[in-house]
Amino acid sequence: MKMIDSLQNASVKKWKKLHTKKERDKSNTFLIEGFHLIEEAVKSETEITDIIVEQDAILPKQFNFPNVTFTYVSKQVMKAISETETPQGIAAICKKDNVEHIELTSESKLLIIDRVQDPGNVGTMIRTADAAGMDGVILGKGCADLYNSKTVRATQGSLFHLPILTSDITPWFEKIKEKQIPIYGTALVNGVPYQNVNPTKSFALIVGNEGVGVEQELLEKTDKNLYVPIYGKAESLNVSLAAGILLYYLRG
């Protein structure tokens, strides 16, 4: 059993650096925290390189992974590598799953996210896409990083449940159209209320940036652009709320 209590330890320094996207990209790993996320990672056969346990943490009985070394650390070390205010006493380093392809069929349902910057929104939308039974999520360039700790936390483990691909969006339009999957944008201007279209066995829904929405160039290439009507005095809906309402409506 290894026990680390120095903040100067090389592993600790390496783990701390995973707070930055640069280091996550370089090392092709990311850090997750808490029992729930680690269980989800294990269930989905994500490659875990280290499990880091605070020395006094009490592990659930079934928490036993024969192929992974547990590293014990002091409270101070856990605090340094954690990005939550009240660490749960357990963290793990996972290999990133660099999805490069989502297999499309004539029944595929996709969520496409264009430049949504808040990691909480990106994570919540991944969780909702999972719940709504989507077959994949495409994160366009300019979105919050999938492996940002806030994104990961907001997914509640859904990042391990469905293929999530980071890619330019435009090339995917052709692939989606080839399968005759309707593409719906979201737009307040020149859009129609979502109730004007019918639920359908396949679709790709694109939602966009919190301030400026979906890029105009993309909106011009969709089959139809939808909006969620505002019946009261609110100016708008939060993007993840709009996404949830539309995904559940469209899938019927």
Added chain:
Amino acid sequence: MKMIDSLQNASVKKWKKLHTKKERDKSNTFLIEGFHLIEEAVKSETEITDIIVEQDAILPKQFNFPNVTFTYVSKQVMKAISETETPQGIAAICKKDNVEHIELTSESKLLIIDRVQDPGNVGTMIRTADAAGMDGVILGKGCADLYNSKTVRATQGSLFHLPILTSDITPWFEKIKEKQIPIYGTALVNGVPYQNVNPTKSFALIVGNEGVGVEQELLEKTDKNLYVPIYGKAESLNVSLAAGILLYYLRG
């Protein structure tokens, strides 16, 4: 023009105390930050007792309220009274609007929130209830405080748009039933998928605590309990997502 640069100033001390519910209740006031929220407060004729401006802040031209004194403060003072990481340079003290009654008709649509503890969730649901054209929101005991700065921020101003009443929920059931408004609970156990009911001109939807849901005693008094089906591998939806999907579905 008053200018305050001391953290020891009595007003500054008073404003800082508004970070706590105790002081908000005692003084019957709360603090809001940023141009957007202040504009919404003014539009809704909320009583504003002070507008606090950082000395170097640039005010929009139309930002002019003849009946309210502007108090100028130093950057340091603004930082002390603000609860955001990057203060916008303007804040205001508002009188609480202690709603005691929501007028019900046979076409009323209500959202009832039972013990939802995260202020972000409570605020987001108020915003969504506003967007979905609800006639009022009832916040049961045990919810995050409506006037918590995080709740206020998440409402994006919707707290000024519709009546929001803090009350025991049970007594409202009778008033709602008198008007023949159907009451829908939300429950994974003994519930039905929401698509089993039809949209309706009036309804009261109850959503509950992030961990344990709606209190059992309330669920036994509803007309029907609904759930949002999970089609993928997610364990659940965020409560404000579920609320949004249900509110938009039920209103049709």
